[in-house]
Amino acid sequence: METPRLVAIETTNRCNARCSFCPNNALQRDRSTMDSELFEKIVTDCAEFELPAIEPFLQGEPFVDKHIFDRLELLRSRLPRTKLRLYSNGAALVPSKIDRLRGFGVDHLYISLNTIVPERYSRIVGLPFERTMENLCYLADRKAGKVARSVSVRLTMTEETTWMEKLRFLDLCRRLGVRPMLVGLFNYKGDIHSDLPVPGFPCEHITRLDIMVDGRTTLCCMDQEGEFGWGSVRDKSVLEVYNSDQARRVRALHREGRRAEYDPCNRCNLFWSDLNGVPWPRRALFWGQIVGYHLRYHPLI
16 A cells, blocks of 8 residues: 655645735635644554654635644554644744744755735735745754754746846855745645646656644645545544545556646646656656756746
């Protein structure tokens, strides 16, 4: 039985930001928070196999979940060998929460800043830029490496992003002592406009399981409404859902180079790749496609 490399749990789909390129803005599902009983059931399921990584995040901002620290404590106690990753827009990661993170053994903290131009930040994210920067500076003052083993700050490159902004962002990350990430804009299976084309190589999201706040699973984090999900972990185990007929078919199509045959993967430009389970020589062919895509379109810097 195949096991996922990552499980993402949507503890809440509420968010304090309204990023213009994020589908959370137009989310049709009810805004809610996962009940503790369901969360514990998922964690118990994950303890039954060797899970490389877990993320209490999908749609929404984890630090608006009032139970997030109780959940982190449960994850650390039940899954001590699993890497714990956290995501935030930074605005909700206020000093008191930064202080509480120390000691949880978070392996990687990702912060989505998206732009360092204050006027654009307010327009894109819908929050005051100064407040977020105050949080980031506090994080740096408290030695980011003690809050998490690795801290990355992410800037999403859009048509408005200039080379000067990229250089200023890299300098900011250097001064903050965090890892910079410059990432191209995903199109969320065609729901968001992006100039990056749909790749033909296998997507890394085929080897993860994304669980929404009500227990239903999604095809991946790009399937924000759960239209293409694989079942619910309320009535099945995490491994049963991950190994459902539909899930195995999606993975097989990607690994056989037939991503274009499956909707919505054939209209999604997510360019992270995963070649696990792909035999040689097809793996070598995919490597060529991956290198060619990155050299031509520069989705990452």
